[in-house]
Amino acid sequence: MTTGRRGRLTVYLGAAPGVGKTYAMLDEAHRRRARGTDVVIGLVETHGRTATVERIGDLEMLPRRLVEHRGTTLTELDVPAVLERAPEVALVDELAHTNAPGSEHPKRWQDVHDLLDAGIDVVTTVNVQHLASLTDDVEAITGVRQRETVPDKVVREADQIQLVDLSPEQLRRRLAHGNVYRADQIDASMSSFFRIGNLTALRELALLWLADRVDDALTRYRADHAIGGTWPARERIVVAVTGGPETETLLRRAARIAQRAAGTELLAVHVLPTDGLPSTPSATIAAHRGLAESLGGVFHTVVGEDVPTAVVDFARGVNATMIVVGVSRHSVWRQALLGSSSAEIARLSGAIDVHLVTHERAHVGTGVGSRYSSLSPKRRAAGWGSSLVLPAALTAVLLLIGRDDLALATDAMLLLAVVVGVAMIGGLWPAVVAAVVSNLCLNWFFTPPVGRWTIAQGENVLALAVFVVVAVAVASVVDLAARRTTQAYRARAEASTLAALSRSVLSGQDTAQAIVERLAQTFAMAEVRLEERADDRAPWTVVAHERWATAEAGSGAGSGAGSGGSGATDDGSVTEVAIDDRHRLLLAGRVLPASDRQVVEAFGAQAGIVLEHRRLREQAAQAEVLERTESTRTALLAAVSHDLRTPLAVIRTAVDGLASPDVELDREDRDILTGTIADSTYRLERLIGNLLDLSRLQTGAVRPVLRAASLEEVVPIAVEPWLSDLALDVPEDLPLVHTDPGLFERVVANVVSNAVRHSPPGAKVLFTASATRASVELRIADAGPGVPDDRKATMFEPFQRLDDTSVNGLGLGLAVASGLADAVGARIAAEDTPGGGLTMVLTVPREPAPNSGQDDGMVS
Incomplete structure (x- = not known):
């Protein structure tokens, strides 16, 4: 039911x-x-x-x-x-x-x-x-x-x-x-x-x-519930990133605001125009993304037709409580005429707070020369020349045909076609000049009264005005389309180039060499060098170097990432791109245009990351070697001062007793003293063997031979002296381990000896083994006094004792075992035994078996 x-x-x-x-x-x-x-x-x-x-x-x-x-x-x-x-x-x-x-x-x-x-x-x-x-x-x-x-x-x-x-x-x-x-x-x-x-x-x-x-x-x-407003359940701060020089100021100011309340999220958003073409260099956006992430924020890129609307929509979508924007860079008169994005964001924000940040570039203007011309000097010269020649030539042709054969509208349309052609050749401003010249020709030669600048009929005044407006508008559209087409080709080439670089870096090649090779091929450079120096006064040394023979031949088989990507010739120019204070890129062969230099800087940033990772890996390796050296040296000193002295003292006492003429010893007493000498000699030989192995490992004279090994060839030998004190539970079907059997046997022996020594009389030490997906674990659990939690962090250091009065202590045994375990790829850890005592856990990696398809399951 x-x-x-x-x-x-x-x-x-x-x-x-x-x-x-x-x-x-x-x-x-x-x-x-x-x-x-x-x-x-x-x-x-x-x-x-x-x-x-x-x-x-x-x-x-x-x-x-x-x-x-x-x-x-x-x-x-x-x-x-x-x-x-x-x-x-x-x-x-x-x-x-x-x-x-x-x-x-x-x-x-x-x-x-x-x-x-x-x-x-x-x-x-x-x-x-x-x-x-x-x-x-x-x-x-x-x-x-x-x-x-x-x-x-x-x-x-x-x-x-x-x-x-x-x-x-x-x-x-x-x-x-x-x-x-x-x-x-x-x-x-x-x-x-x-x-x-x-x-x-x-x-x-x-x-x-x-x-x-x-x-x-x-x-x-x-x-x-159709709730469009924001609910301040969590503080979220959105930073409107323009890509301009004020972005760093905005991000740092927003980060300081976010730090005032725990749990506040920082989100940076950059709006791309709806045509998808970046208005800010990709290297700049990458730098801003890195800064935002270093400040604990997340960088987002969205596409929007209107920047203020896109920013506010994004803020509402993430339930933001504050928007941080910068004061407009436009001059005051331009803001008065066209408004500003910051003011529009404040108007649209509604319940979201808007924090307006001033900066050094506020109200100084963006500069007139900010528009980039993608045309070559030859095309620009041809455009200016055709802006005068083509209208004059067409006017001459129309005069030869006869004024009465064509209407004024036809003449205007033909001259408008000339203006469009000039726009396609030389861009916007030559087309504007062509429109003005064409208008003057229409007025002088074809608009009644002919041969005068005056116009008799009012509709002709309107026709000429419309002609100029249409000509300039069409020229603007044609010029904008040409720019966008060039930008699209450039953006696609840059993206393809950087993607190819990423693939080469991630494929496991020598990354520094991969970068210089890709630079030489992409930009058709005769030579590319990546150099570094120790400090500001040290000479430069070459890290990676590449010569491209095709570039010297002038074939220019570049990818077309820049305007000079083809047909490049070696003119002896050298371009330097600084990565940081200690690294730089040198490109020889030709002068790079500004657009190509942006891509090279992205390459340089990638090279800087590669070199930094390499330096950190080298430092980590050196630190690990120094740490092992210090650990071994400390273990050796402690052994000489502690563990060597004890068996020697026992041997000396027994020898003195045997050699003393004042003491009459019977056969039983002599056997006891002889056995004491034998036991102490065995302990001394075992200890010296461990010390010699550590010393040889320290100097590099003897290295562990890591191979597939079975615990059956390690455990029985290691625990043989203490079999009567152990409760063994070692399955026969344990997988093979990857270690040095001889050295690992000494690790097990030292740990077992320590556990037996600290167990109460009559209590057996539990020795168990089990396998996980990646390793095999040996657990040696005693029922002794255990170790306090505050001492577990230092118990593997040499010459450590449980307390000041302890005679046995932890001594050198665990320190030597820990050093040997590190050498053979194993790990030692200490845990409390349920019910009291200490459990030593030895973890040794399994022998890789990629085709075994083993699945150990999970505790559920």
């Missing part, structure tokens, strides 16, 4: 298993039932958790549907039974669950849709790692591919989403106390999926995803 309405969906969203989603859902069910609502449990997964089972209490629970699959009986949600029971509210756990074959639907969320269509409200749960859009992100964080997913749309369209949040530390404590999984699953879970880093990242994903959903809900509410 249906109620005629669609049911409401409530989702409890969690960052990970065990945060309490099911418990919160059951709480909601008890509250609703207390208010008189008919609530039943369609399906709840307790996973054996006592608190969850107890929280079910006396809630009505419908039987599950039994499904036979490959000889196994599985239980699923019984959708027909829920529909027949027709409750007001049904609880359905684990929304992303995949149903067993033979069910009505392959996914549980589809079963939930059937209940909602029947008018039943549904309360369900889902973890953030099951959202389809986050599958790749979750795999990158945890190393495990999630196989059970639910489309984001299903959760986003829920009527209510409740976030069940728990800090990673609290969740791990719940796990350690056995509140999430059985005791035999705790160690494996804490070492794989439930790491602190994994849980923190998943928690952030859940919060960010839910924040986006809240923004969507607010936008949808405003649209549903």
